[in-house]
Amino acid sequence: MTVRVFVPADSSALSVGADVVAAAILDEARRRGLDIELVRTGSRGLFWLEPLVEVETPTGRVGYGPVSPGETDQLFEVGFLSGRPHPKALGHVDDIPYLARQQRLIFARCGLTDPLSLDDYRPHGGLRGLERALALGPKATVEEILASGLRGRGGAGFPTGVKWRTTAGIDADQKYVVCNADEGDSGTFADRMLMEGDPFLLIEGMAIAGLSVGATQGYIYIRSEYPHAFATFQRAIERARAGGLLGPSVLGSGKAFDLEARLGAGAYICGEETSLLESLEGKRGQIRVKPPLPAISGLFGKPTVINNVLSFASTPWILEHGAKAYAAYGVGRSLGSQPFQLAGNIRYGGLVELAFGATLRELVEGFGGGTRTGRPIRAVQVGGPLGAYLPETLLDTPLDYESMAVAGGMLGHGGVVVFDDSVDMARQARFAMEFCAKESCGKCTPCRIGSTRGVETVDKIIAGRDRQKNVQLLRDLCEVMTDGSLCALGGLAPMPVLSALNHFGEDFAKAATRVAAE
Amino acid sequence: MLPILHDLQEQFGYIDDRAIPLIADALNVSRAETLGVISFYHDFRRAPIDGRTLKLCRAESCQAMGCEELVSHLAVRHGVKVDDADDRSDLHVESVYCLGNCALSPAALLDGEPIGRLECVRIDEIVAGAQGRTQ
Numbered sequence: 001m002t003v004r005v006f007v008p009a010d011s012s013a014l015s016v017g018a019d020v021v022a023a024a025i026l027d028e029a030r031r032r033g034l035d036i037e038l039v040r041t042g043s044r045g046l047f048w049l050e051p052l053v054e055v056e057t058p059t060g061r062v063g064y065g066p067v068s069p070g071e072t073d074q075l076f077e078v079g080f081l082s083g084r085p086h087p088k089a090l091g092h093v094d095d096i097p098y099l100a101r102q103q104r105l106i107f108a109r110c111g112l113t114d115p116l117s118l119d120d121y122r123p124h125g126g127l128r129g130l131e132r133a134l135a136l137g138p139k140a141t142v143e144e145i146l147a148s149g150l151r152g153r154g155g156a157g158f159p160t161g162v163k164w165r166t167t168a169g170i171d172a173d174q175k176y177v178v179c180n181a182d183e184g185d186s187g188t189f190a191d192r193m194l195m196e197g198d199p200f201l202l203i204e205g206m207a208i209a210g211l212s213v214g215a216t217q218g219y220i221y222i223r224s225e226y227p228h229a230f231a232t233f234q235r236a237i238e239r240a241r242a243g244g245l246l247g248p249s250v251l252g253s254g255k256a257f258d259l260e261a262r263l264g265a266g267a268y269i270c271g272e273e274t275s276l277l278e279s280l281e282g283k284r285g286q287i288r289v290k291p292p293l294p295a296i297s298g299l300f301g302k303p304t305v306i307n308n309v310l311s312f313a314s315t316p317w318i319l320e321h322g323a324k325a326y327a328a329y330g331v332g333r334s335l336g337s338q339p340f341q342l343a344g345n346i347r348y349g350g351l352v353e354l355a356f357g358a359t360l361r362e363l364v365e366g367f368g369g370g371t372r373t374g375r376p377i378r379a380v381q382v383g384g385p386l387g388a389y390l391p392e393t394l395l396d397t398p399l400d401y402e403s404m405a406v407a408g409g410m411l412g413h414g415g416v417v418v419f420d421d422s423v424d425m426a427r428q429a430r431f432a433m434e435f436c437a438k439e440s441c442g443k444c445t446p447c448r449i450g451s452t453r454g455v456e457t458v459d460k461i462i463a464g465r466d467r468q469k470n471v472q473l474l475r476d477l478c479e480v481m482t483d484g485s486l487c488a489l490g491g492l493a494p495m496p497v498l499s500a501l502n503h504f505g506e507d508f509a510k511a512a513t514r515v516a517a518e
Numbered sequence: 519m520l521p522i523l524h525d526l527q528e529q530f531g532y533i534d535d536r537a538i539p540l541i542a543d544a545l546n547v548s549r550a551e552t553l554g555v556i557s558f559y560h561d562f563r564r565a566p567i568d569g570r571t572l573k574l575c576r577a578e579s580c581q582a583m584g585c586e587e588l589v590s591h592l593a594v595r596h597g598v599k600v601d602d603a604d605d606r607s608d609l610h611v612e613s614v615y616c617l618g619n620c621a622l623s624p625a626a627l628l629d630g631e632p633i634g635r636l637e638c639v640r641i642d643e644i645v646a647g648a649q650g651r652t653q
Binding site: 011012014015016047048050183184185186187188189191192224225226227228229262263264265266267268279282283284285286341342343344345346349350351372381385415417418419420423428431435439 | 519520521523524545551554555558559560561562573575577578579580581582583614615616617618619620621622623625627630631632633634635
């Protein structure tokens with residue numbers, strides 16, 4: 001009997017040798033004359049266990065990890081193909097507490113299936129959302145998304161249904177659906193994991209959007225730092241076309257929707273939606289002044305639904321199970337689930353999809369197990385490079401849009417980066433300004449000039465020059481940038497700076513004495 | 519325009535100035551606009567390079583796991599400067615900001631292949647490997 005063995009082809013897994021392990025398993029099986037079928041999957045998102053090898057047994061899938069290429073011989077020796085014990089054995093993968101305690105709606109299939117097989121996608125629940133959307137018709141589909149309370153997962157949290165309703169209500173000869181897969185925030189990798197691990201889900205979500213707003217063409221803008229995701233997604237599009245999920249008649253409905261993947265070119269600002277549209281049009285990625293909103297006048301001046309990967313990927317579940325079932329997850333006005341990404345100095349880094357409302361402490365301590373270095377947690381940055389640095393005392397903040405705002409931070413795209421007590425927060429504040437200076441599109445003055453002046457001012461504070469005066473100047477500058485910038489880059493860059501100043505002021509003073517002592 | 523620029527760079531390793539009027543003509547835009555696009559994006563190079571390229575992530579998650587120590591190790595031990603435009607060595611190291619491998623920081627891409635949990639020992643191997651290639 002053929003035994004099925006699963007090894008991820010996710011780029012994080014590849015970065016620690018998954019390809020070599022996969023090749024070693026095939027070699028060893030051939031040498032021993034054993035009949036195996038090796039399936040390359042996405043990742044389960046338990047990255048400290050990668051490369052994670054899974055074997056299908058009569059009682060379920062059993063895992064071994066992290067497996068090094070030299071260990072494959074031993075695995076065969078102990079009989080891992082029958083799920084036998086080994087020092088690296090993890091038991092049934094679904095029972096690993098890190099996974100079992102999650103509420104995976106979007107990532108339910110990621111890591112389980114062959115990401116490029118539509119034959120694998122359908123039996124695992126794929127296409128049910130799109131089928132229901134086709135049965136409901138465009139208007140009712142948009143109503144369903146509105147009722148679910150789904151908010152944009154890119155970071156801004158704008159209601160997805162409102163965008164869709166706006167575009168759907170406009171009469172135009174051409175409309176577009178655009179997916180923002182320019183996942184530039186440090187500490188985030190959910191979009192990448194999904195594009196590599198379950199690309200058909202995103203295609204299904206975009207098709208639902210296209211059919212419900214009347215758009216026949218979609219684009220996905222993937223950042224160039226994700227070469228594997230881009231390659232996988234392009235192949236997924238081809239197969240979706242061949243399988244009738246995309247093309248002139250989506251699932252035989254007679255309605256057209258097609259999709260094209262475009263590669264970014266290393267500009268963080270292109271994650272801002274209007275800048276992304278400019279880039280898609282072949283221009284410099286400079287932001288546009290809003291209004292008009294993209295929903296009314298977007299790509300090539302046409303009505304355009306532009307959403308994040310995770311927003312689109314949430315819609316098939318909503319359509320399949322209904323808005324009410326989705327809204328049962330979460331708290332307040334933050335409904336549904338959010339894939340959080342545990343990163344930085346963390347013992348158990350990975351993807352944790354939970355309903356909104358769990359605390360930051362449950363995430364970094366309960367799931368993450370504290371720092372990898374074993375030292376105390378000093379700061380946690382939530383929401384990417386423009387998110388606040390929160391001190392240990394704020395770890396009990398619930399993770400939802402409103403509570404994070406009250407704590408002086410933001411949820412962003414759900415990235416959580418942990419720092420231990422060796423971090424110098426004055427340097428982190430300097431970096432926030434430096435990053436903004438590097439990535440500013442240059443359109444507005446507060447961001448373009450302010451960020452450079454910000455770096456200089458933090459340098460003066462670190463050097464101990466007129467400390468009090470310069471701290472005040474930095475605060476004033478942050479106010480100007482927050483209130484006067486055209487988009488979120490300049491508008492939010494002050495958030496990490498001010499949070500560092502407010503919560504870790506001692507580092508700015510310490511820096512001065514340290515420099516003076518040298 | 520971006521797909522054209524990516525294709526050129528993939529084919530030739532960089533975008534030659536002689537291509538600018540051709541692109542401008544084909545897309546019915548000015549040469550200035552074309553140059554403006556090329557210069558806006560970090561990815562596009564206007565001069566050829568030899569050897570291997572290591573894109574080293576220097577964003578927050580990798581900072582938390584010591585990527586700056588790798589930068590100084592490269593400089594002190596190997597004399598390799600990051601983001602050095604005049605670099606003529608066999609290994610070009612460029613800063614990038616997030617490769618989406620943040621649970622396994624510090625992260626890098628060596629000629630497009632991902633590396634996680636990058637350590638100084640691995641850097642030594644990469645430098646040695648790059649030298650071996652062109653000799």
